[in-house]
Amino acid sequence: MSQSQSCLSSIPAGTASYETEHVHKVYEIIAPHFSATRFKPWPIVENFLKGFPAGSVGLDIGCGNGKYMAVNPNIFIFGSDRSQNLIGIASKQRHHEALVADALDLPHPCSRFDFAISIAVIHHFSSQERRVEAIKSILSTLKPITGNKSETGGKALIYVWALEQKSSRRGWDENSVQDVFVPWVMRKNFAAHQTEQTYQRYYHLYRQGELDKDVSDAGGIVCESGYEKDNWYAIVQTKVQG
Amino acid sequence: MKLLTANFISCPVRTCKTSPTSFPLHFKDCELACDPDGNPYSRETLLGVLPRLEWDALRTSAGELGFTELPVEKPEGEVVGEEVLRRIWELLVQTHVVTGKMVCGNCAYEFGIQSGIANFLLPGHLV
Ligand SMILES: [Zn+2]
Numbered sequence: 001m002s003q004s005q006s007c008l009s010s011i012p013a014g015t016a017s018y019e020t021e022h023v024h025k026v027y028e029i030i031a032p033h034f035s036a037t038r039f040k041p042w043p044i045v046e047n048f049l050k051g052f053p054a055g056s057v058g059l060d061i062g063c064g065n066g067k068y069m070a071v072n073p074n075i076f077i078f079g080s081d082r083s084q085n086l087i088g089i090a091s092k093q094r095h096h097e098a099l100v101a102d103a104l105d106l107p108h109p110c111s112r113f114d115f116a117i118s119i120a121v122i123h124h125f126s127s128q129e130r131r132v133e134a135i136k137s138i139l140s141t142l143k144p145i146t147g148n149k150s151e152t153g154g155k156a157l158i159y160v161w162a163l164e165q166k167s168s169r170r171g172w173d174e175n176s177v178q179d180v181f182v183p184w185v186m187r188k189n190f191a192a193h194q195t196e197q198t199y200q201r202y203y204h205l206y207r208q209g210e211l212d213k214d215v216s217d218a219g220g221i222v223c224e225s226g227y228e229k230d231n232w233y234a235i236v237q238t239k240v241q242g
Numbered sequence: 243m244k245l246l247t248a249n250f251i252s253c254p255v256r257t258c259k260t261s262p263t264s265f266p267l268h269f270k271d272c273e274l275a276c277d278p279d280g281n282p283y284s285r286e287t288l289l290g291v292l293p294r295l296e297w298d299a300l301r302t303s304a305g306e307l308g309f310t311e312l313p314v315e316k317p318e319g320e321v322v323g324e325e326v327l328r329r330i331w332e333l334l335v336q337t338h339v340v341t342g343k344m345v346c347g348n349c350a351y352e353f354g355i356q357s358g359i360a361n362f363l364l365p366g367h368l369v
């Protein structure tokens with residue numbers, strides 16, 4: 001059954017300060033424990049990254065502990081995350097680079113990248129407007145498609161948590177609330193005072209078709225999309241603007 | 243922070259994005275280290291990444307760190323000598339800025355680098 005709570009907070013949702021309180025601060029605290037549970041790359045992400053030729057350059061936006069950086073040693077990934085503690089862990093992937101940055105204010109020039117991944121990140125933005133902004137921000141980094149030839153453009157892979165996950169331990173289905181707090185129970189040995197502590201992270205759970213809609217609202221083109229193990233994903237591109 | 247990375251970094255301030263002076267950011271007060279083990283030489287990877295580099299920006303960044311030997315023209319194609327390629331690889335991915343700053347030529351904001359990690363979070367008034 002779902003253990004999530006409704007999102008009671010003294011800060012209004014849909015703002016940066018809401019996400020600071022209910023996402024960023026939590027990851028900063030749970031970073032070592034979170035990282036210890038995140039080591040196995042998901043197959044679709046792994047295959048996506050393995051598909052780029054040697055010397056390709058891309059971004060991992062919201063890279064967390066950098067677990068996807070190890071997948072393909074012939075490409076270069078610049079990973080960024082809001083959490084300094086997670087970036088400290090990601091920086092151990094010395095072949096690549098880990099930066100502290102905000103997905104809405106990326107420190108990268110436009111239209112230079114062959115690929116981007118953003119895995120389990122967009123669902124932490126607390127309004128549709130901000131989620132679409134985040135997708136726009138990712139799209140802007142990609143090489144745009146020129147002359148209607150899709151192979152000329154960079155590709156981004158976006159993963160978000162699904163509302164429809166009846167068989168998971170969370171037990172949500174299409175009738176559940178979409179904006180939720182999800183508990184992270186910090187095990188004793190990771191906690192500061194050797195006692196188990198629970199932290200709540202904000203999530204927007206995506207329903208079927210919603211990710212595709214957000215991508216198109218952001219001006220992107222969906223090349224492929226689907227459902228995999230409690231998540232919706234989409235592979236997206238962008239065209240030359242104007 | 244590697245020189246390669248600096249070639250793919252610009253100022254995150256939105257009003258700077260359209261300004262040509264926001265790329266590349268300028269290195270200041272930097273301490274360097276070498277990490278050959280983190281990035282063993284790969285000719286195939288280097289030949290793949292070369293066409294993706296903004297060469298003039300790379301020469302600017304390298305110059306700011308005291309490396310002035312990069313040729314004016316980007317070396318391209320299979321004819322480039324192995325020695326030249328190995329030296330470019332050393333500069334691009336084996337040389338790291340451990341501490342220092344990266345400064346925007348448009349807004350003058352200074353982004354810090356500590357323990358090799360650059361921080362591009364903006365203070366509230368610049369978001
Ligand atoms: Zn600037």
